[in-house]
Amino acid sequence: MFSNHLNLAAGIDVGTECVKAVIVADDGRVLGRAVAPSRGYFQACAYDALTAACEDAQTDRRSLDRLGATGFGMSSVGEATACAGDASCHALGAFQHLPQPMTLLDIGGRDPHVISVDDLGRRTDARGIRRCALGIGSFLMFAAHHLDVPPARLQELAAAAERTAKVSSYCSVFSATTILERLREGATREEIARGCIQSIAERIVEIGGFREPLYVCGGVVEFFPGLMQAVQELSGVAVHVVPDPIYTAALGAAMMAFREAPAA
């Protein structure tokens, strides 16, 4: 257990694919972390993730001084003492690991952003993807389903491909039907997996605003590291990964909670 003088905050990032929770000490150390899939009611998923993160940190919810929430479903975290948008939390979370100005590429389940982060960890600009290419992470999950592999194995499949099956579309929904067409044409699962990752990289590079140093965070990089290589090749900008990338926004939310006055 922790010494009594430590203040603790939890950060919860309620995303479209998973809920990420971290327990953070006021000196910035991450003491516990957990991920729960976003299935059913967000409230229940957030509860599960927070409880698991507390267990990981060997503490309990009553010991938490603050609770920061962010992400698609942040409004479902009723006990939150602070709420902030994804881009601000990603910026702050990445800055906690890498205290420097940077371009931060957040690739999560729904809405990737290219975020400019200043020398204080603030977002100074955030560009989103076009509406018709929303749901990138969800698309990769869909692709894994149609290729009959667990999502975590999609990257492994892609890495084994000798060539790329073209799965390029403006629209993630349309891309999904293209996967079926490629399967019918006899492309291998490996080639299609690589095509899916390439397609996502193309959509991300189209957002623009890439300036060095470029870092990536969010859940997608955790499962699909090949995406980073594709983005790097297409953009010509070296891509680095923020430590613990899936927890970046949750960490930012916790740090945001420390900044703000606790709820009465």
Add this chain to the structure above:
Amino acid sequence: MTAFDATSTLKATMDRYYRDLGAAAERGTAPVAWCTSVGPAELLRALGFRVFFPENHAAMLGAARTANRYMPLAHAHGYSQDICSYLTSDVGAYLAGESPLSAYGLQGTPRADVLVFNTNQCRDVRDWFEWYGRAWNVPVVGVRSPRSLEAVTDDDVEAIARQIERLVPTLEAVAGTRLDAPRLEHAVRVSRECSDLWELCLRTAAHEPAPLTFFDGTVHMGPAVVLRGAEEACAYYRVLLQELEQRARENVAAVQGEAFRLYWDGMPIWGRLRSLSTLFAEFRTSVVASTYCNSWIFSALDPADPIRSMARASLELFIGRSEEAKEDYIARMTELYRVDGIVYHDCRTCPNNTNTRYGMPGRLADRTGIPALVLDGDVNDMRCVSDEQARTNVEGFIEQLADARHLARSARV
């Protein structure tokens, strides 16, 4: 959106306009001309036409959120979903035999005796009018304007003035009357007065807190659009201006507790006017000015030189200018209205009135230090709008502005 006492006068003014138009189209009380929003309306009024602006009609379809019901009918006629959704929703409504103008007693879209376009805004307006020209077998005439102009030169003005003059014989033949110079001068004088009054109304939003928002402006601009060159429009803006000035004097805010002020560039998202207005207000943010509402300010109009001044006014229009001229304009507006940020609407089917695609937001942010937010959407096609994405992006943008302000204040202490 803000409730104004002037709204009842607005409704009565628009009601009279539509009913008069209906009488002309359906009972033949006057010839009817269709005109693009910045077409030569003054010339048409001087010839006694009742003037219909189909962009206004399309905006009504968008605001009523019926546009998506009609667009497939135009798509089925070979008009792509990627072209102007004003065009496809208006043509679709015509094919369906329905119109929001039925609320004013019209049986449908008013039939034109002549359609008059100006391509200063886009090519789509011409295609739009030619569709009706074929459907009704009536003349389609117009002005073909140069676009992407840096400065508007005398040569440019002369060329357009000659084109306007060449419209006259056809229009006289349709109207069955000769153009009377004093009537044209009068129409231009009244049009200029309307423009000046509308400009004064919009300028009241330079006051902090702003007494009206861009969203209010999109409603109250109705007479400036459809009654340009008519006394009724001036009468309405005198009433509105009085109310706005009083609100400014009394510090009555359009957005309670106004904390941030934004500038809107690009078309309105008609089907989301109310929800966006509510969303910004939720964050105590007032969208105080816009390129769109300003586009009905025609300071070049001069009754002493009616045709040439009409030509100049149509060429000076923001949408027809170069990137550099547009950037200078927006930079001036951000200073005039003291805004904290700029919202750009990337309008899927209106590339001509979308300024996000050639790097402008980044260049202006670097030049002015004012951050930018780009919202994906469309003028009428609500399939191109993601409410959740818009909300998330607006929320994050306001956080960014708040953070920057907090830091600036801390630095001063």
